[in-house]
Amino acid sequence: xxDHPQLLASLIDTLSAGGNLRSPAWKRAAEAVPRHxxxxxxxxxxxxxxxxxxxxxxxxxxxxxxxxxxxxxxxxTQIAGTVVPTDIRGRILREPTSSSTLPSLVLRMLEDLQxxxxxxxxxIGTGTGYSTALLxxxxxxxxxxxxxxxxxxxxxxxxxxxxxxxxxxxxxxxGLDGYAEGAPYDRIIATCxxxxxxxxxIEQTRPGGLVLxxxxxxxxxxxxxxxxxHADGTASGPLIGGRVSFMLARPHLxxxxxxxxDLSAGKERETCLGAGVLDDWTCRFIVQAAVPExxxxxxxxxxxxxxxxxxxxxxxWAALHHDGRRWTVRQDGPNALWDTAEEHVRxxxxxxxxxxxxxxxxxxxxxxxxxx
Numbered sequence: 001x002x003d004h005p006q007l008l009a010s011l012i013d014t015l016s017a018g019g020n021l022r023s024p025a026w027k028r029a030a031e032a033v034p035r036h037x038x039x040x041x042x043x044x045x046x047x048x049x050x051x052x053x054x055x056x057x058x059x060x061x062x063x064x065x066x067x068x069x070x071x072x073x074x075x076x077t078q079i080a081g082t083v084v085p086t087d088i089r090g091r092i093l094r095e096p097t098s099s100s101t102l103p104s105l106v107l108r109m110l111e112d113l114q115x116x117x118x119x120x121x122x123x124i125g126t127g128t129g130y131s132t133a134l135l136x137x138x139x140x141x142x143x144x145x146x147x148x149x150x151x152x153x154x155x156x157x158x159x160x161x162x163x164x165x166x167x168x169x170x171x172x173x174x175g176l177d178g179y180a181e182g183a184p185y186d187r188i189i190a191t192c193x194x195x196x197x198x199x200x201x202i203e204q205t206r207p208g209g210l211v212l213x214x215x216x217x218x219x220x221x222x223x224x225x226x227x228x229x230h231a232d233g234t235a236s237g238p239l240i241g242g243r244v245s246f247m248l249a250r251p252h253l254x255x256x257x258x259x260x261x262d263l264s265a266g267k268e269r270e271t272c273l274g275a276g277v278l279d280d281w282t283c284r285f286i287v288q289a290a291v292p293e294x295x296x297x298x299x300x301x302x303x304x305x306x307x308x309x310x311x312x313x314x315x316x317w318a319a320l321h322h323d324g325r326r327w328t329v330r331q332d333g334p335n336a337l338w339d340t341a342e343e344h345v346r347x348x349x350x351x352x353x354x355x356x357x358x359x360x361x362x363x364x365x366x367x368x369x370x371x372x
């Protein structure tokens with residue numbers, strides 16, 4: 001087994017070569033933080049070709065554990081909201097709820113945060129504590145506050161940081177509310193996805209400060225946004241690309257689908273915009289912004305395959321079907337979901353179908369919007 005200093009040095013070389021670790025200051029911080037210390041409780045490894053996804057625990061005592069800790073991969077550390085690797089033997093078929101993000105993305109985001117010495121940072125989502133440690137190495141304990149929603153995850157992060165003698169301000173609570181007691185901040189960075197930028201983040205960032213967060217939604221397309229906060233309480237800034245994906249903040253998760261509506265009802269018409277647009281990342285992002293309350297399902301209905309958008313809260317839905325010659329859509333409910341999606345996609349196409357890197361996010365009190 002290779003010891004961890006060699007593995008860490010190799011990881012840093014990989015991150016530097018990939019352009020994710022660009023500045024000497026962040027390289028020094030990365031060299032000072034051993035990632036394996038934040039994975040002492042083990043992680044879950046996805047079993048290849050398992051459908052639905054199955055996971056098995058990898059513990060500190062298992063062969064390959066240390067090497068995996070220094071791979072440029074995200075490592076799942078919690079499943080189903082409570083289950084950690086030491087809780088089970090064998091396999092588990094549930095959804096991940098916490099992880100150690102791949103180091104290349106962690107360091108890329110920290111570089112994109114554009115910090116300077118003396119700046120005060122609020123991190124939303126402590127997770128394992130690895131990124132918290134990097135921030136603390138760069139800025140000092142007194143300038144870093146990190147908030148974690150899950151109490152058990154927060155305890156494990158505090159323990160790992162304490163083992164390394166790192167003691168920033170650690171808070172357990174809803175990160176969507178920020179942490180007003182430590183405001184104002186020069187920077188806020190979120191390591192969870194959000195559907196819209198929460199107002200407290202804007203309120204708790206000083207004018208001229210930055211908020212760096214992944215914005216997405218229930219259709220699964222997300223992008224990293226860097227917003228500048230303005231003196232009038234608004235914020236704006238670009239999507240900075242890369243198809244960055246994080247687990248959504250738990251309060252932003254979709255409602256359960258429960259009982260489906262009668263998909264035989266509604267009005268049917270031909271549409272030139274087929275379900276294939278939902279397979280394209282940029283188009284899906286646009287549709288998601290147009291109908292943010294909609295979830296996507298693939299169903300067999302009346303002996304044929306249909307792609308369905310469903311808004312649980314309003315009961316609105318749209319079912320798309322291709323008969324080999326043309327696409328049709330059948331819709332019902334108070335909101336014509338596919339009409340709205342078509343309108344937004346057509347406006348985007350009329351503008352020349354710009355890439356997401358040309359989009360900007362605008363946040364005003366009560367409103368979150370995209371422009372291109």
